[in-house]
Amino acid sequence: MILQRIRSHSGVLALASRLLGASVLAQVAVLAAIALVSRDLQPRDFALYGAVSGAAGIAASINTMAAETRTPVVDDQTSQVLNRAGFTTLTAISLLTVIAGLVAWPLSRPVGWVLVLSALCAWCTGSQQLLNGIVLRRQLQKVLADGRVSQGLSNAVLLIVLWQLGVPGFLVLVLAWLLSLLIGVGVVYHRGARGHLPRAIASQEDLRVLRHQVGGQPVANLLSSSVSSMPPLLLPAVGQHLTAGIWALVSRFLNPVVNTTFATLQPLYYGEAAEHVRHDRMPQLRQYHRRWMTAMVLAGIPFALGSVVITMYLLPLLGPQWKVGWLPALTGAIYYTAMFSCLPLSQTLQMLGRIRLALRWTVVRCIVSLAPLALIGLLGGQRALLGWAIGAAATFYWQFWLHRTSLRSEPAPRRRSLAAHHESPLTQEESPMSDQLPSPARSLAEAWLPAIRRSLGWVLALTLVGALAGALAAKSMPKSxxxxxxxxxxxxxxxxxxxxxxxxxxxxxxxxxxxxxxxxxxxxxxxxxxxxxxxxxxxxxxxxxxxxxxxxxxxxxxxxxxxxxxxxxxxxxxxxxxxxxxxxxxxxxxxxxxxxxxxxxxVATPPASPSSPGMRALVPIGAFLGLSVGLAAAVLRPRPKTTP
The missing domain is CATH 3.30.70.1130 (EIF_2_alpha)
Structure with a gap:
């Protein structure tokens, strides 16, 4: 009996070993390079790097409109439609963010840097997410191992090369990350996704299918990403550069461990769980999920102890500027232990089609986590950061309870496909496999312009709201x-x-x-x-x-x-x-x-103008972001039903 179980799981164990080995090799190389270059870097360098990665995380959470979360579990025709819609929104949102950075550049150079670099990194991250969805659907998880090794090793090499070339501190970190992302994307595409990418811009019908499939998932992803990305964005903005830099370095060492676990275990869990969903095997899925949840919670205990050792005793060896107190160490242990335990199973609600429940959980998590950061002026940077970590961790574990409740109450998975779509399915001429694909310009005009005209009032209103939000932020932000x-x-x-x-x-x-x-x-x-x-x-x-x-x-x-x-x-x-x-x-x-x-x-002289961003920088940026949200909402807004 035991030998039969070992043989039946030998393929999974071999795949897990390959994914784990690839991830560990990649992350060890990156951490060694980070340890080497950080001796000559300052907290402000890591604070700027954290701001870029935080902004990129927010953009990457929405630029694919969550198409990759449904690609492995839908039928072939629908997956082609989702990929086409995902790559179209990815490119469009990334271009809008680059334009926003160029607009902000003359007004505030740091803001311009952050927006342009984060747009490029977000495009690479979004492409990687969509390609991973294609690879998981084809059950080619071993390709992910090749991509991770290539990305990690190239990141380590680029860090050392750029550091030796004398590139400014934060650019060493950001450029190495960006170029290694491109290399990883190229490897995954070459090994597992060649011939499966869309060859045309998404039409209005494609976007309608995407909206029906993902529901409110893009909004949920945006709110969830805001929870993790807000501290590195907010702390430098209020002058907490030392806290922001130390937290960015702590995250740079603990986050790879979490990412290694996630990148290794999530494809294993999600691949088999999606198979249960496609074949309506709910009892098996409940048992499968319970085993994973128990194992991940128990594994979080040694991770928490190890994170304290890393932050309290190992990071200060990199230089006197990296002395970490007990508050950042406790914050890192609480937040990253919750991520370590919960992240591999975090897409269970989406996999079951419980998009609205996932959105409600995300809204609660966003409010509970970000409330302490709103009191940063009263609590101080480190205590506000600790409160944020406690709120984020508590809501992460609450998600496990929602998983169990949904699995017990769900008699059958809510699969969505074009065949079951309540509106008219694609015709043969509109099929993704058809050779009569519309031209990019015609498809873009026919799909998006009517939707924008119908929602022009909302677009203008959101633009005005964005400008007012920028003005309020500039007025409330203390000048420095x-x-x-x-x-x-x-x-x-x-x-x-x-x-x-x-x-x-x-x-x-x-x-x-x-x-x-x-x-x-x-x-x-x-x-x-x-x-x-x-x-x-x-x-x-x-x-x-x-x-x-x-x-x-x-x-x-x-x-x-x-x-x-x-x-x-x-x-x-x-x-x-x-x-x-x-x-x-x-x-x-x-x-x-x-x-x-x-x-x-x-000798220092009094500066003529403040260094913090003011009205001239934040009002145009807020208006542009409001315009971008308005355009995206107009494109994804359901078309009004017409009566015959």
Missing amino acids: YEASTQMILLPASGKDSGEIASSTTVAKSLASSYAHAITSTSVLTKVLATTGSSQSVADLQENISTIVQDDTVVIDLTVEDESAEGAAKLANAISTEFIKQSPTLMPKQTRNAAVLELKPLR
Whole structure:
């Protein structure tokens, strides 16, 4: 009996081993590269990277309109329609986001960077999701292993190459991720999806089928992604750069473990579960789901302990700028343990067709999770982040209870196909397999323009709402100013040419260490006493960023404050105090004479305008996002029924 069970599951075990091995190999390579490059990166670099990945996550959650969630469980004809509609909306939303970034660029360069880069990353992520749906339908899970290995190894190599080329910190992280995504997409397409991609833009009929199949799932995906993406987007916006950077690095180490588990186990669970759904085997599905749920909850216990060890004891070894307190460690353990246990089974409600229930759960999860972030001004960055993690984890485990309730009360799965569609099915001439496909321009005009004309009032109203939301955000967001000063690390005077050359080499090797030491407690305590500032040392550390210019000994010091004069005053005071204390840090010769000396290079002056985005940046961006939502809603809105 035992041998028969082992033989019956040998294929699944072999596939799981291949997927797990591929994912582990890829993620270990990436984590090793991240550990290497993060020694020279600052929390602000990871904060910007977190903002790009967060914005990309939100865009990727909706740009395919969730077509990939239904592709493995519908009939062949419907799956072709869903792929065509998914790739059309993916390209359209990505282009709109790029245009939004270009519009925002002259007004706020950081916002422009985030939007353009997140659009490109979201397009790659959405393409990967759609291709994975095709591969899962064809039962070619081993192709996913090849894609993960290619993506992970290329990401690690690109991180090191871009770092060695001197690319700015956050661009090292983002560009390596973007290019590796493209490589992974190419491998999956070449090995498992060639010949199965659509060759035309989706028509109105295709979008109607997509809307009928997915229901409110795109909205649910958007809300769910907002839960995970809001902290890296919100924390930098309110000036919590240190908290945002530390959380981004914690996520960069824990998220791959979760993704490895998800990428390995979700295809195994979803592939067999979808087979039960297609053949109406509900008792077997209930038993299958219960075994998976029990195993994942038990596996979460050692994961929680390991996450605390990683964040509390391993990350600080990367440099003094990455010292993690107990609050971020607890936050990471709570949030990522819930994701580790629940994410592989998270599409069960969608698989059963319980789209409305999934949407209601997502709305509750979004409200419960994001409520603490709304109180960030009262709670502070780290406590608000902890409250967010508790809410997100609690609602994740609540989803397990909804799964069990739905499986017990569902007599038969609600499969949707074109044959069962309540409206007229596609004719043979409109079939995805037909050779008489409409041209892209004609299809786009016929499908979308009438829908936009019917909903023009809603489109304009949502555009106005977006502009007003941008204005309110700009008005409520506290203004912040940045002032910068420069210091230069030079050979001490009185040296001969040989000693100067040697000292210059030493200065270049030590410049980054001096940049980290600027935020030391001894320096900032003296600065606060001198300037009379009411800030704490921890608050001031969050508002300071330092960087060493590439291949130089010039240290840039930037301070953020609520007033322009305060930012300049603090920047100059920190520079003066650090130069005063720097002789105690300098390497000495045998005669106790300093080899190097630190001198001021540029004095900070009050900035003329705030560094935080204002009306000119947020109002056009809000209007453009409102317009995009309005156009998407117009295209997906049901057509009014006509009476004969």
